[in-house]
Amino acid sequence: MADRYRMFSRRTAITAAALLMLFLSGAPVRASGLESHVLPNGLEVFLVRDSQVPLVTIRITFRAGAIVETAELNGLCHLYEHMLFKGNERYPSQEEFMAAMKRLGVANWNGGTSTEYVTYFFTIPSDQLAEGLAFWAAALQSPLLRPDELERERQVVANEIAGAQAQPEYRLEQAQRMALYPDYWFRRDVGGDLQVIRSATVEQLRFIQQTYYVPNNAALFVAGDIDTQETLRLVHELFGRWQPGAGFPSIEPHKPLPGQLWVVVDNSPAQGLAEVQLAFRGPDTAADSASTYAADIWTQMVSSPGGRFKTAIEKSVPELHGGTRHIAAGYYTQRDGGITYFSFKLTVSEQETLWDSIVRLRAAVLHELEAMCAGDYFSPDELASARREIENQEIIARDIPARFISDLSFWWASTSTGYYTGYVEAIRAVTAGDVCAFMRRYLLGAPFLTSVWLHAEDEARQHIMQRTQGRQP
Numbered sequence: 001m002a003d004r005y006r007m008f009s010r011r012t013a014i015t016a017a018a019l020l021m022l023f024l025s026g027a028p029v030r031a032s033g034l035e036s037h038v039l040p041n042g043l044e045v046f047l048v049r050d051s052q053v054p055l056v057t058i059r060i061t062f063r064a065g066a067i068v069e070t071a072e073l074n075g076l077c078h079l080y081e082h083m084l085f086k087g088n089e090r091y092p093s094q095e096e097f098m099a100a101m102k103r104l105g106v107a108n109w110n111g112g113t114s115t116e117y118v119t120y121f122f123t124i125p126s127d128q129l130a131e132g133l134a135f136w137a138a139a140l141q142s143p144l145l146r147p148d149e150l151e152r153e154r155q156v157v158a159n160e161i162a163g164a165q166a167q168p169e170y171r172l173e174q175a176q177r178m179a180l181y182p183d184y185w186f187r188r189d190v191g192g193d194l195q196v197i198r199s200a201t202v203e204q205l206r207f208i209q210q211t212y213y214v215p216n217n218a219a220l221f222v223a224g225d226i227d228t229q230e231t232l233r234l235v236h237e238l239f240g241r242w243q244p245g246a247g248f249p250s251i252e253p254h255k256p257l258p259g260q261l262w263v264v265v266d267n268s269p270a271q272g273l274a275e276v277q278l279a280f281r282g283p284d285t286a287a288d289s290a291s292t293y294a295a296d297i298w299t300q301m302v303s304s305p306g307g308r309f310k311t312a313i314e315k316s317v318p319e320l321h322g323g324t325r326h327i328a329a330g331y332y333t334q335r336d337g338g339i340t341y342f343s344f345k346l347t348v349s350e351q352e353t354l355w356d357s358i359v360r361l362r363a364a365v366l367h368e369l370e371a372m373c374a375g376d377y378f379s380p381d382e383l384a385s386a387r388r389e390i391e392n393q394e395i396i397a398r399d400i401p402a403r404f405i406s407d408l409s410f411w412w413a414s415t416s417t418g419y420y421t422g423y424v425e426a427i428r429a430v431t432a433g434d435v436c437a438f439m440r441r442y443l444l445g446a447p448f449l450t451s452v453w454l455h456a457e458d459e460a461r462q463h464i465m466q467r468t469q470g471r472q473p
Helices: 016-025 076-086 094-104 126-141 147-165 168-180 194-198 202-212 228-239 285-302 308-316 354-372 380-398 401-414 417-421 423-428 432-442 456-462 464-468
Strands: 034-038 044-049 055-062 108-113 118-125 218-224 261-265 273-281 328-332 339-347 449-453
Touching: 034 228, 044 228, 044 401, 055 126, 055 401, 076 094, 076 108, 076 118, 076 126, 076 147, 076 194, 076 202, 094 118, 094 126, 118 126, 118 401, 126 218, 126 228, 147 194, 147 202, 168 261, 168 273, 168 449, 218 228, 218 401, 261 464, 273 354, 285 308, 285 328, 285 380, 285 423, 285 432, 308 354, 339 354, 354 432, 354 449, 354 456, 354 464, 380 401, 380 423, 380 432, 401 417, 417 423, 449 464, 456 464
Parallel strands: 044 218, 261 449
Antiparallel strands: 034 044, 055 118, 055 218, 108 118, 273 339, 273 449, 328 339
16 A cells, blocks of 8 residues: 555554454455544544543544645645744644643644645543534634744755755655656645745735635544544534635646656665666556456465565676665555656666666566566465455554554545545456556556666766766667
């Protein structure tokens, strides 16, 4: 499944015996006690009752982040996320805001911006539920967005971005974004543009608030030791007057890639090693949810340490650093901008042989992809094992309320809660033919990006940049 925000818990996971019984029975994998409601203003509410521990986690998530931004607004969702902690009508300053959380007994809290969602959460004692809901109701509905606070926070966020840009990985990631999504690369850039952040105004942030931080573009998740009826009453009372807005915009589709792409970045800190990645676009949940299930099964099978794919690549490319240990393949699920990828590390010798290794590596990967649909590449046992591994992960995740609503909120933003609650059943139905159909649509014969990340001295000796110019291999 996609990479997701994970939370740790001291609670004991479901037992291996219980897992086995679920696998043998084919029983539905659901979180017990899940209820869903929609307020008249469009706010979706998800309640999960679990009274084993006297704690409750409250999470609010918006369909926002980089995906809703234009080049002129790139980074303002990130900046607004910071500004939410700066005070509101109930807690006018950041000091009062933080003091209120301390009084509530907050044990774990944070906010975050991603490509397709903005989320906030904290965990509190369950006897503080009413105050906890009131806390977030005030924060979301009446942020002050004071000019003096904005002036200070612009610099904080600018420093965050500048720090990220100083990391060796940044140039590679930015180059990959702009190559794979040339028309709307900013919809994948979470941090944002430094100039946009430094010139941001209160009026721009009010636009973000009134357009995207609205109930019809939000979901509230409450999980733990709760009375669901009383919780729903409180939610209606505290969030029912929240005014709706425009909400999630219509997203322009990305244009097809014109052909094979290359990106070479020479700022790797590791001399003597080159990281080579092959990246294919899609599938996206907005356009083709069905293929995402097959992509997840495919990921499990090609990632097997002793599987045919990794073994074949190691045999074809002896220069692989660490053998199969540093071969990675996977799929990252997104509403807009899903990526299927391969990653390898190659040893760079003193001679000019890296280019030959990269060409041989690409050819080996493409050969294996063709073979996957040409015969019995993956055995029935491998397909069954991939399903079981995914089921295992999901059963454990859904047995922990805070982790469950974290995952649920991700999927609510990137596709739908129905996608997630029906996920395991859909995975169980994936066939070898479905996996092949996914590959034929998104991998076989499709244009892809080859990125090479290596040390500047290795690049000066190997001339990889020069070799890629104008090539359509």
